[in-house]
Amino acid sequence: MHTHVVIMAGGIGSRLWPLSTPDVPKQFIDVLGVGRTLIQLTADRFAPVCRPQNFWVVTGERYVSLVREQLPDIPADQILAEPEGRNTAPCIAYAAWKIQQKDPEANIVVTPADALVLKTFAFADTIKKALTFTEVYDAVVTVGITPSRPETGYGYIHAAEAVQGKVVKVSEFKEKPDLPTAEAYLADGHYFWNAGIFVWKASTIMEEMRTYAPQIAGVMDRLAPSFGTEGETAALKELFPTCEKVSIDYAVMEKSDLIHVIAADLGWSDLGSWGSIKEHLEPDADGNTVVGGDVRLFGCKDCFVHAAEEKTVVVEGLEGYIVAESNGRLLVCRLSEEQRIKEFSA
Amino acid sequence: MHTHVVIMAGGIGSRLWPLSTPDVPKQFIDVLGVGRTLIQLTADRFAPVCRPQNFWVVTGERYVSLVREQLPDIPADQILAEPEGRNTAPCIAYAAWKIQQKDPEANIVVTPADALVLKTFAFADTIKKALTFTEVYDAVVTVGITPSRPETGYGYIHAAEAVQGKVVKVSEFKEKPDLPTAEAYLADGHYFWNAGIFVWKASTIMEEMRTYAPQIAGVMDRLAPSFGTEGETAALKELFPTCEKVSIDYAVMEKSDLIHVIAADLGWSDLGSWGSIKEHLEPDADGNTVVGGDVRLFGCKDCFVHAAEEKTVVVEGLEGYIVAESNGRLLVCRLSEEQRIKEFSA
Numbered sequence: 001m002h003t004h005v006v007i008m009a010g011g012i013g014s015r016l017w018p019l020s021t022p023d024v025p026k027q028f029i030d031v032l033g034v035g036r037t038l039i040q041l042t043a044d045r046f047a048p049v050c051r052p053q054n055f056w057v058v059t060g061e062r063y064v065s066l067v068r069e070q071l072p073d074i075p076a077d078q079i080l081a082e083p084e085g086r087n088t089a090p091c092i093a094y095a096a097w098k099i100q101q102k103d104p105e106a107n108i109v110v111t112p113a114d115a116l117v118l119k120t121f122a123f124a125d126t127i128k129k130a131l132t133f134t135e136v137y138d139a140v141v142t143v144g145i146t147p148s149r150p151e152t153g154y155g156y157i158h159a160a161e162a163v164q165g166k167v168v169k170v171s172e173f174k175e176k177p178d179l180p181t182a183e184a185y186l187a188d189g190h191y192f193w194n195a196g197i198f199v200w201k202a203s204t205i206m207e208e209m210r211t212y213a214p215q216i217a218g219v220m221d222r223l224a225p226s227f228g229t230e231g232e233t234a235a236l237k238e239l240f241p242t243c244e245k246v247s248i249d250y251a252v253m254e255k256s257d258l259i260h261v262i263a264a265d266l267g268w269s270d271l272g273s274w275g276s277i278k279e280h281l282e283p284d285a286d287g288n289t290v291v292g293g294d295v296r297l298f299g300c301k302d303c304f305v306h307a308a309e310e311k312t313v314v315v316e317g318l319e320g321y322i323v324a325e326s327n328g329r330l331l332v333c334r335l336s337e338e339q340r341i342k343e344f345s346a
Numbered sequence: 347m348h349t350h351v352v353i354m355a356g357g358i359g360s361r362l363w364p365l366s367t368p369d370v371p372k373q374f375i376d377v378l379g380v381g382r383t384l385i386q387l388t389a390d391r392f393a394p395v396c397r398p399q400n401f402w403v404v405t406g407e408r409y410v411s412l413v414r415e416q417l418p419d420i421p422a423d424q425i426l427a428e429p430e431g432r433n434t435a436p437c438i439a440y441a442a443w444k445i446q447q448k449d450p451e452a453n454i455v456v457t458p459a460d461a462l463v464l465k466t467f468a469f470a471d472t473i474k475k476a477l478t479f480t481e482v483y484d485a486v487v488t489v490g491i492t493p494s495r496p497e498t499g500y501g502y503i504h505a506a507e508a509v510q511g512k513v514v515k516v517s518e519f520k521e522k523p524d525l526p527t528a529e530a531y532l533a534d535g536h537y538f539w540n541a542g543i544f545v546w547k548a549s550t551i552m553e554e555m556r557t558y559a560p561q562i563a564g565v566m567d568r569l570a571p572s573f574g575t576e577g578e579t580a581a582l583k584e585l586f587p588t589c590e591k592v593s594i595d596y597a598v599m600e601k602s603d604l605i606h607v608i609a610a611d612l613g614w615s616d617l618g619s620w621g622s623i624k625e626h627l628e629p630d631a632d633g634n635t636v637v638g639g640d641v642r643l644f645g646c647k648d649c650f651v652h653a654a655e656e657k658t659v660v661v662e663g664l665e666g667y668i669v670a671e672s673n674g675r676l677l678v679c680r681l682s683e684e685q686r687i688k689e690f691s692a
Binding site: 017018041122298307310311312313314315316317318321323325327328329330331332333334337340341344345 | 363364387580642644653655656657658659660662663664666669673674675676677678679680683685687690691
């Protein structure tokens with residue numbers, strides 16, 4: 001009854017251009033061609049954990065109507081609109097202060113809107129275990145993903161015990177490693193990918209923010225009297241942009257003493273690159289992966305064609321390329337160069 | 347006053363897929379991005395030769411509205427709709443029989459709708475000379491283009507004299523040659539590209555068809571009483587498809603004794619391939635050619651990007667490729683493989 005889910009849906013997804021654009025970022029798109037957008041898939045996977053009345057979404061003002069459309073079961077007043085993006089700490093604080101006012105005993109899961117989890121049963125089980133733990137203890141629990149490869153694109157959580165499926169203390173957070181370090185992490189068994197999923201009581205995270213992010217906590221305390229009144233939007237417009245622009249990892253996770261992790265193999269991906277999406281789709285015998293109705297490949301190898309809006313696509317003689325069309329925008333680019341997409345599309 | 351221009355606009359343009367499609371073939375498209383479609387450019391270049399009231403278009407039924415839209419000055423009853431395509435001989439016959447009924451002294455130019463002529467003054471001059479010739483003589487005059495390269499993609503006209511700018515007899519028509527033959531033609535000076543442009547009096551071509559294509563002439567004689575009546579469409583639907591499906595070249599040009607040619611350097615191209623269009627556009631320093639508003643190339647060489655409908659196009663790391671988007675269809679293909687486009691898009 002006191003469980004709440006907060007979906008953070010404020011991202012721009014610039015690495016997946018042209019599929020993802022500032023008008024319709026990736027969380028609102030059916031990236032995998034499965035008939036559900038990423039934010040819908042996110043809500044789906046929390047259904048066993050929490051009733052829809054206790055779902056909250058924090059997003060940009062311009063995306064509120066997209067959220068209402070795609071998640072009609074979430075109460076309209078629980079779709080929180082940030083006047084501008086100030087990174088994750090103010091976003092999480094705003095949700096925590098709002099929820100705590102409504103339900104002082106609230107026990108909260110915070111999740112990004114745009115990641116993929118393939119093992120949804122194990123996921124629900126993991127989240128429930130974390131919630132049971134935070135219900136009892138004043139703890140900040142992160143979800144760690146058992147690494148399947150020496151990935152250099154993710155941050156890592158160094159767990160005090162190399163144990164999965166139960167909540168243990170965190171030794172340290174690690175930034176994106178180089179390849180030898182990532183290989184050492186993989187071999188060690190104490191290191192897990194940081195999925196950016198957090199579990200805590202509202203009272204716990206508020207207390208931690210008062211301690212480690214007092215500027216943001218101060219803004220929220222000034223905002224709180226307006227919550228639920230006609231003045232909330234105006235107050236938010238005035239005060240929210242004054243919050244320090246900082247991630248929850250930097251503001252709290254790397255400083256608090258309450259940090260725990262529950263690790264599991266969840267088939268998780270942040271879908272943060274064309275390459276990471278390609279990995280989750282079935283390739284043909286030549287390593288080509290396709291999302292789109294009528295896509296015809298001739299002499300192609302290891303390509304990723306994503307063109308769901310095109311009637312017909314013909315690609316001839318390419319190896320290792322992304323071909324993506326969406327929103328009247330077209331990208332042809334080597335997969336090996338995809339980290340430059342932000343520069344190309346700027 | 348007796349000059350008439352017949353624009354043949356029945357082609358499908360399958361080699362320029364996806365720019366050209368059966369719904370909107372290339373003659374109705376602004377292929378070069380100059381603000382006028384190919385059929386409009388064709389009409390423009392005949393303006394010095396003939397008043398709009400004497401223009402005729404023969405096209406497929408489904409394209410009549412496109413012709414009306416794009417060439418509003420042409421009288422509606424001079425847009426002739428073929429119930430089905432039967433190649434050029436029946437098309438030309440239908441126009442000749444129609445025109446002759448209206449103007450027995452008609453002197454006619456027949457032209458494809460979808461070619462390019464860069465030297466429009468020389469072109470008008472050449473056509474006028476041919477018309478003056480056919481006004482006086484019972485002659486079939488073709489327009490020959492001075493070859494600028496040993497092109498293997500065109501048919502050739504072997505002229506009796508290696509003279510340009512005046513009407514001379516034709517020795518022979520030659521099919522598309524192999525490269526050594528094309529090189530010999532170029533060196534010889536008697537060989538000109540066959541542009542598919544013909545000049546003759548209505549009475550002359552009707553006589554030649556009665557002699558060399560009597561089946562088609564017979565159908566036209568049966569059709570003629572319905573011309574201009576309510577029964578024309580029904581009669582056409584019934585009889586036109588019974589015409590032998592044959593080109594004017596095969597039916598008449600290769601057999602008649604009246605065949606002449608007037609050759610000139612006209613900057614002509616049939617725009618029959620992506621490569622031939624690329625040649626007529628200005629490349630950048632890396633040999634890339636672009637049609638489209640916001641096309642961004644990174645590390646590309648000798649590419650042709652044609653994507654006028656896309657808002658933004660990014661292409662990275664390609665050499666010698668066509669990237670074309672149109673009508674919700676996308677092609678990425680090596681220029682060297684473009685003869686396979688018909689197969690790819692079928």
